[in-house]
Amino acid sequence: MRLSSLLIVFATFATAALLSIVAASLSADLIEDTSKSAVKRELSLAGQDWAEVHAEGLQVFLAGTAPTEADRFRAMTAAGRIVDAARVIDNMQVIATADIAPPRFSIEILRNDAGISLIGLIPADSDRDAILRTIRKLAGTRTVTDLLETAEYDAPRAWQDSLDYALKALRDLPRSKISVDAGQVSITAMANSPDERQELSAKLVRTAPGTVDVNLDISAPRPVIAPFTLRFLIDEDGARFDACSADTDRSRTRILTAARNAGMDASRTNCTIGLGVPSPNWAEAVEVAINGLAELGAGSVTFSDADMSLTAAQGTDQAVFDRVIGEMDSALPEVFALAATLPETPETVAEGTTPEFTATLSPEGLVALRGRLSNDVARATTESFAKAKFGSEQVYMAARLDETLPQSWPFRVMAGLDALAQLHHGTLRITPESLAVTGKTGDTEANARIAQLLAGNLSSTDHFSIDVLYVEELDPLAALPTVxxxxxDIQAFNKDNKIVFEPGSGTLDASAADILDSIAIKISDCPEMQLEIQGHTDSQGRESMNQALSQTRAQSVLTALQDRRILTKGFVANGYGETQPIADNETEEGREANRRIEFVLITPDTGAAGDAEEGSAADEATAGDDVAASEGTSEGDDTAEDSTQADEAPAAPAEGESATASEQEATETAPAPVDSETEPSETEVEAEAETAPADEAEQTAPAGEETTNDQN
Known part of the structure; x- marks a missing residue:
């Protein structure tokens, strides 16, 4: 009985336990299915259908390959909105992405009167110090602002070519912005004149490397023309401009086309574009005037700002004159005022009855004033004005007084003398009806300047003529020698007058001062040119020592010329050591000839300028070998005298080099790197050179051969 009761109780508990296990299992499955379904639904709503969902108990596992890391994060966030984020297990992968592309390397260089600024991103292995050294040399005492950043990526193709070209171009562009990219350089700059703009553009295109595309935007300021003057005439010599001004390229084209249609030679195309035009309809007014004058057949038309005066040729038919002038007056734009004159046919008059004033300027500069002036005040004023223009000792006054002269006579005399002063020699003749300037000049712009002076100082009813001939022999610029x-001439003088230095040194000998004075005078009389100053030595001593010494000597000559106020913008100094002998180094005479300074013209055809600058980096690497030793240290000579001389008389180091006595002694016992910086290089190559001990040099030197470099 008792046993049966126990069995019943046990069976009841066992059944309850079993039912509990089944219920728990069913509950867990229900939770897993519910969580899995809810998470999958949320992922679908979030657009993350790629994710796979598994549930084990209370944990939810996310698997699959996410397109991006951002999608992976969105999937985790969506699942966390359904179940506790701590229960979400991340088993997802992300599609492998390509390597991150390198950044765009570029530099913006801004240069103006305040200094130079650099901003941009450059490769980490770029020689930033060399770039800044070059920039500081160009800036001088002005500020250099360095805002460059670096990135650890390889330099792209043509990056160095673009950078080197930009730094060279910056030398000739004091006001500019240069944008440097790999294989492309964009230059925005300002020139002082249209001629300089054309010259700069040609040079920049010519010197661009083949690997670099160059975009140029060079502007030139337009001159201010006051008064805005134009004078066109037709006579027995044909149609021509004495002065031509335009406000735009389009305006100039329109004016020149009208002049050619009127009979002007097509080769005469000079017309200055400037500021100060009195009306935007300037070209239209000039076109009307030129067409009208062409219809009359002969005469002159002069514009001074908006005032226009036309003088027909004597003998022009009155009816034709009236018709043409009427049509012109109607066709002229507003603002322009026309004053037209048809000179009367002169009647025969007794000789000497027509009043006149003449001024004659001789080739020697003497000025004779004759004829008539209004009164004592006018004569005194005229004489003072002439002396101010031509010199107190050059003026001879022989004019008489005539109170019947027109009131405007003194003003016409002053304007005429001002015009005569523009000539080398010539004559001024003033009558009541006209003012005429004739003569010769060496200035191609004299005609235009005279026309502008007379148009600005005379009234619109005053008639004048200009007959000025340009003579090349009188042009001081044409008389200058060619480059x-x-x-x-410099090379011939240098050959007969050798520039010498102190033994084993870059210091100029005292005798070189007079020679450099003469060379400086010759250079100052020359047009602007590109010049390479070359230093050469004989073959005694080590090659690296000779290279450094020749560079120092070439730089000393360049510095000496700069001290003499010579413009050396296009000059470079390069040392060639012993590599270019002109005589036998086995004889004393030959070695003496090889120790020399040469002046060589750099031309675009030979490409010497680029070679000199681009090759300077290699020269610097050689020049870095033991600068101190190259300036006087004896090598391979075991005599006490030579050793003492080398120790007691070291040469002064070149600019940018450092070689103290203690450093020189240190090179005899241990290798020591020496930095050498030379003027013309764009980048600097740092080289470490081991200096052999003196006893080792003695062992390698041939017996009986002098290896000291004291005479190089």
Whole structure:
């Protein structure tokens, strides 16, 4: 009985336990299915259908390959909105992405009167110090602002070519912005004149490397023309401009087309574009005037700002004159005022009855004033004005007084003398009806300047004529020697008057001062040119020592010329050591000839300028070998005298080099790197050179051969 009761109780508990296990299992499955379904639904709503969902108990596992890391994060966030984020297990992968592309390397260089600024991103292995050294040399005492950043990526193709070209171009562009990219350089700059703009553009295109595309935007300021003057005439010599001004390229084209249609030679195309035009309809007014004058057949038309005066040729038919002038007056734009004159046919008059004033300027500069002036005040004023223009000792006054002269006579005399002063020699003749300037000049712009002076100082009813001939022999610029003639003269003088230095040193000998004075005078008389100053030595001593010494000597000559106020913008100094002998180094005479300074013209055809600058990096690497030793240290000579001389008389180091006595002694016992910086290089190559101990050099030197470099 008792046993049966126990069995019943046990069976009841066992059944309850079993039912509990089944219920718990069913509950867990229900929770897993519910969580899995809810999470999958949320992922679908979030657009993350790629994710796979598994549930084990209270944990939810996310698997699959996410397109991006952002999608992976969105999937985790969506699941966390359904179940506790701590229950979400991340088993997802992300599609492998390509390597991150390198950044765009570029530099913006801004240069103006305040200094130079650099901003941009450059490769980490770029020689930033060399770039800044070059920039600081160009800036001088002005500020250099360095805002460059670096990135650890390889330099792209043509990056160095673009950078080197930009730094070279910056030398000639004091006001500019240069944008540097790999294989492309964009230059925005300002030139002082249209001629300089054309010259700069040609040079920049010519010197661009083949690997670099160059975009140029060079502007030139337009001159201010006051008064805005134009004078066109037709006579027995044909149609021509004495002065031509335009406000735009389009305006100039329109004016020149009208002039050619009126009979002007097509080769005469000079017309100055400037500021100060009195009306935007300037070209239209000039076109009307030129067409009208062409219809009359002969005469002159002069514009001074908006005032226009036309003088027909004597003998022009009155009816034709009236018709043409009427049509012109109607066709002229507003603002312009026309004053037209048809000179009367002169009647025969007794000789000497027509009043006149003449001024004659001789080739020697003497001025004779004759004829008539209004009164004592006018004569005194005229004489003082002439002396101010031509010199107190050059003026001879022989004019008489005539109170019947027109009231405007003194003003016409002053304007005429001002015009005469523009000539080398010539004559001024003033009558009541006209003012005429004739003569010769060496200035191609004299005609235009005279026309502008007379148009600005005379009234619109005053008639004047200009007959000025340009003579090349009188042109001081044309008389200057050519660049080739200059360099030939300098080379000949240098050959007969050798520039010498102190033994084993870059210091100029005292005797070189007079020679450099003469060379400086010759250079100052030459046009602007590109010049390479070359230093050469004989073959005694080590090659690296000779290279450094020749560079120092070439730089000393360049510095000496700069001290003499010579413009050396296009000059470079390069040392060639012993590599270019002109005589036998086995004889004393030959070695003496090889120790020399040469002046060589840099031309675009030979490409010497680029070679000199681009090759300077290699020169610097050689020049870095033991600068101190190259300036006087004896090597391979075991005599006490030579050793003492080398120790007691070291040469002064070149600019940018450092070589103290203690450093020189240190090179005899241990290798020591020496930095050498030379003027013309764009980048600097740092080289470490081991200096052999003196006893080792003695062992390698041939017996009986002098290896000291004291005479190089």
């Amino acid at each position: 080739e003639e200059c360099i030939a």
